[in-house]
Structure formats: structure tokens, C-alpha cells
Amino acid sequence: MVKRLWLLAALALPCFAQIRPAQLSGPPVRIPSKAPAPTLYLTIVMHNEEPNIRQPDYLNREFYLQNRETLRQLCLTIRKKGATFNFQSDWNFLQAVAKYDTGDVGGGTNGKNIVKWMVEDLGFEADPHAHATKYSYADVAYLHTTVGVEPSKIVGGFIWAPPESAHWEEFREPIKGRIYPSHSWTAETLWGAATFLHQGKDDQSFGIWRPKDKNNFHVDDPSQRLNNIGNGCYTSISSKGADIAGVLRFVEAASRGVVSPDGYYTANLFISQGRLDLAVVDHLSKALDTLEPYVKQGIITWSPLMRTVNRWRSEYKSKAFRLDCAELPPAETPGK
Numbered sequence: 001m002v003k004r005l006w007l008l009a010a011l012a013l014p015c016f017a018q019i020r021p022a023q024l025s026g027p028p029v030r031i032p033s034k035a036p037a038p039t040l041y042l043t044i045v046m047h048n049e050e051p052n053i054r055q056p057d058y059l060n061r062e063f064y065l066q067n068r069e070t071l072r073q074l075c076l077t078i079r080k081k082g083a084t085f086n087f088q089s090d091w092n093f094l095q096a097v098a099k100y101d102t103g104d105v106g107g108g109t110n111g112k113n114i115v116k117w118m119v120e121d122l123g124f125e126a127d128p129h130a131h132a133t134k135y136s137y138a139d140v141a142y143l144h145t146t147v148g149v150e151p152s153k154i155v156g157g158f159i160w161a162p163p164e165s166a167h168w169e170e171f172r173e174p175i176k177g178r179i180y181p182s183h184s185w186t187a188e189t190l191w192g193a194a195t196f197l198h199q200g201k202d203d204q205s206f207g208i209w210r211p212k213d214k215n216n217f218h219v220d221d222p223s224q225r226l227n228n229i230g231n232g233c234y235t236s237i238s239s240k241g242a243d244i245a246g247v248l249r250f251v252e253a254a255s256r257g258v259v260s261p262d263g264y265y266t267a268n269l270f271i272s273q274g275r276l277d278l279a280v281v282d283h284l285s286k287a288l289d290t291l292e293p294y295v296k297q298g299i300i301t302w303s304p305l306m307r308t309v310n311r312w313r314s315e316y317k318s319k320a321f322r323l324d325c326a327e328l329p330p331a332e333t334p335g336k
Contacts (some may be wrong), residue, residue, distance in 0.1 A: 036261050037254045037255060037257070037261060037297070037298065037299050038254050038259055038260060038261045038262070038263055038265055038299070039265065039298060039299065039300070039301050040206075040232075040247070040250055040251070040254070040265045040266070040267055040299060040300050040301070041264075041265065041266050041267075041301055041303040041308045041311070042084075042232075042247065042266075042267050042268065042269070042291075042300050042301070042302060042303065043083075043084045043085065043086050043268050043269075043302065043303060043304045043305060043308070044078060044083055044084065044085045044086070044237075044268065044269045044270075044271065044284070045085075045086045045088060045156075045191075045192075045268045045269070045270050045271070045305075046085070046086070046087055046088060046270075046271045046272070046273050047088050047089075047090075047129055047156070047157065047270075047271075047272060047273060048088075048089050048090055048092070048093040048129070048272075048273040048274060049090055049092075049131070049272075049273075049274055050090055050091070050092055050131050050133065050134075051092055054274075055274045056274050057092065058092050058093045058095070058096035059092065059095060059096050059099065061096075061100055064096045064100050065100065065105070067273070067276060068101070068105075068114050069108075070276050070277060070278060070280075070281065071114060071273065071276060072108055072109060072114060073278065073281050074271075074276065074280070074281050074284065075117075075118055075122055075124070077281055077284060077285050077288075078122075078124075078284070078288075079122050081285065081288040081289070081292070082295070082302060083288055083302045084124070084125075084302045084303060084304040084307075085118070085122070085124040085125070085304065086124070086125045086126075086127055086154075086156075086268075086304050086305050087115065087118055087124055087125070087126050087127070088126075088127045088128070088129035088156030088157065088192075089115070089126065089128070089129055089140070089144070090129050090130055090131060090135070090140060091130070091134075091135040091139065091140050091143055093273070094115070094140070094143040094144060094146070094147060095143065097113050097114060097115055097147045098113075098143075098146050098147050101113035101114055101115075101147070109121070112148075113147050113148065115144070115147050115148075115149050116147060116148040116149055119149050124304065125152055125154075125304040125305060125306055126144055126149050126151050126152065127151060127152045127154040127155075127156040127191070127305065128140040128141045128144065128151050128152075128154075128155070128156055128185070129156035129157050130156075130157075134178070134179070135178065135179055136175055136176065136177055136178045136179075137155065137171075137175045137185055137187070138174075138175040138176055138177040138178075138180070138183050138184050138185040139177045139178055139179045139180050139183070141183070141185040142177060142180045142183040142185070151185075152305070152306050153185075153186065153187055153188035153189060153306075154187070154188070154189045154190075154191050154229075154305050154306065155168070155171055155187045155189065155190045155191060155192070156191060156192060157191070157192035157194060158171075158190060158192060158193065158194070159194060159195065160193035160194065160195070160203055160214075160217050161193075161195050161201060161203070161217070162195075163214045163215045163217075165195075166214040166217070168190060168193075168211075168214065168226075169213060169214055171187040171190065171226055172224070172225060172226055173186075174186045175187070187226065188225075188226070188227075188309075189226065189227055189228070189229060189305070189306075189309050190211070190226055190227070190228040190229070191228070191229045191231075191305055192231065193205075193217070193228065193230075193231065202231070202234070203217075203230065203231060204230075204231060204232065204233050204234060204246075204324060204325035204326070205218070205230035205231065205232070205322050205323065205324055205325070206230045206232050206250070206263070206264075206265040206266055206267060206321075206322070206323045206324075206325070207230045207263065207264055207265065207266060207320075207321040207322040207323055208227055208228065208229050208230065208264060208266060208308075208309060208312045208316075208320070208321065209227065209228060209320035209321065209322050210222060210223075210224040210225075210226060210227050210228070210320065211224065211226070211228050212224065218322060220320035220322075222318075222320075227309060227312075227318075229266050229305055229308060229309060230266050230267075230322065231266075231267065231268060232246060232247070232250070232265070232266060232267025232268065232325065233245075233246020233247065233249060233250065233267065233325035233328070234246055234325070235247060235267070235268065235269045235270050236270055236271075237269055237270065237271045237280055237283055237284045237287060238271075238272070238275060238280060238283070239275060239277050239279040239280050239283070241283055242269075242283040242284065242286065242287035242290075244269060244287050244290065244291070246267070246325060247267055247269070247291065247300075248290075249328055249330075250265065250267065250328060251291075251294050251299055251300065253328050253329055254299050255299065256329075258329050259323070259328070263321050263323060264312055264316050264319070264321040265321075265323070266308055269284070269287065271284070
């Protein structure tokens, strides 16, 4: 099976440029100033990966313990700032948790392993993330249960393009374990539409819809069971800094009234766990401070992925909506 590395989507409401399935037509329509600003449902997403020449091996105990403490600091920062977190783990880290995160290692996490603490004590979500080169999504879901956590039904990353490389349609049926063949896992939601090694056009859609098939990913098909949560514009929090320009671009457009107040907008701030250090924690903290005024204004609502899709089903009545990042108007030049 083609190796999968992920990173980080078609109907809009009539009041916004008449966006149709698999098509975005026309520039955004300016909304009257009296209309309420739309809400962006935002969460922080983290991936860890299979060990390779660019990614660490968490079964190295010294590295695991160091990374665990930095992850703990990151989680405390997220909780303190009132944000939400989707922790999307592959098999290697989960095996390290099961092997090393016992006894005295649980200091600072109420005697629990780091993943169980995140879910039970902090209210964060844990989603499977599998490259499927050896361990299938079902295997990774099972490994979550070995550390005391029931994983979500979210596919934490998949290949969407080009169509000949896309395998996400397999999630319409239960996935069987390869390493643990007695275990199966059934997905409900896709997240993280990407290209192989992120060398192509990773999807940058806001919204939720039900992709028709691999050749018509952006076409909503209400008969399909799987829905997809859009990533929004590209973001990255790393030791080099916080790139949240895409989120701020949306916030500005929403504040100016140039995107529909009736759209269902989704996005994330992305962090790679393999490159996690205290500088990342600091940059994230500052980014959250930057976004806090928009949270208070209601333009941003912190919402983990499962909560976001459940709200879409209950409050938005499962109406498909998609807006591509490229369709956002450019930021206004200061002074104009």
C-alpha cells in the first residue's frame, strides 16, 4: 500500500456567492455590517509519526521521557489558554506509552499515562493516525485501548490527491487489523486531506461535507456515510515560530463582513510532535494570546473535531458547506 504521510473541502448557502458542488464561482459577497460575524470552529491538532530518518523513535526511552514532559507542558498551556486539542497518534508513540509510562513516570499527570491524562483530566480528544505501512488504522485504534483510551472515530490524516493515490474510500467499510487481526475499527469522519509527502496540493477547505468519491472529493453526496472536516488555510506551529496567517486572514474577512455569516467554517493549528520543544510551547502560547480577542468576540470558537462534527449534525442539520482558502479575499492594506 502506498505510504501515507499526512498533514494537514460542496455546497454553500445561497447567500454566499452561490457556491455549488465541486465548484466555487464568483468573488465573495460583502455582507451588510448589521449581519453577525461567522464563527470559525478551531482546534489544535498534533501528529506523531512512524520512526524514520526524519522522525524520532519513541521507543528510545530517554527521548520518550523528554518528549513526554514537553508534551505535558504543551497540554497545560492549551488548557490554561482555554483552547482545545486533538492528539492524533500513530503506533510507535502508543507502544512507548504502554512500555514506559507507568509508576513514577506518571508524575504531573495524576498518576496516569500521558494519553489517558489528556483525555480524562483535560478533556482533549484522541484520534487514530496511521501511515498504514505496517499497522492499519484498526491496529492503531486498538493500541489506544492498551493505554486506557477509547479512540474517536476520526481518520487522522489521509491521501486525497491525486485520485489514483487516494485510498480513503476504504474507510466506508470497517477496517481490519493487520497486526491485531481480531480487532476492527469503523471510521465516521475524515480529517487531514493531504498529498503524499505533502508534495502536492494539500486540501485547504473550510467546512464539512460528504465526499462523493476519490474522483469527486469536493462534491457533496448526501447518500455517503463518511463526512470530511476541512483543514482551513495552512497553519504551522514550530520552533521557528507560529504561522497562523491563514486564521487571521479568515478573521479579518469575517470582521469585514465579506464571508457568509451562515457558513460552517473549520480550521486547525497544526503541530508536529517529533519536533516538539519548549520553543514550540512558547510560540503556541503567544499565538493563542493573539487569537484570544477574536475568541471573546465570538469569531473563533475553540472546538475539538468530534464536537465540531456533532454540532454540524445537530445545529447545522448536516448541511454541506465548503469554502476554499484561496477564495478568501486578500487582507486589506493598512491605511486603505
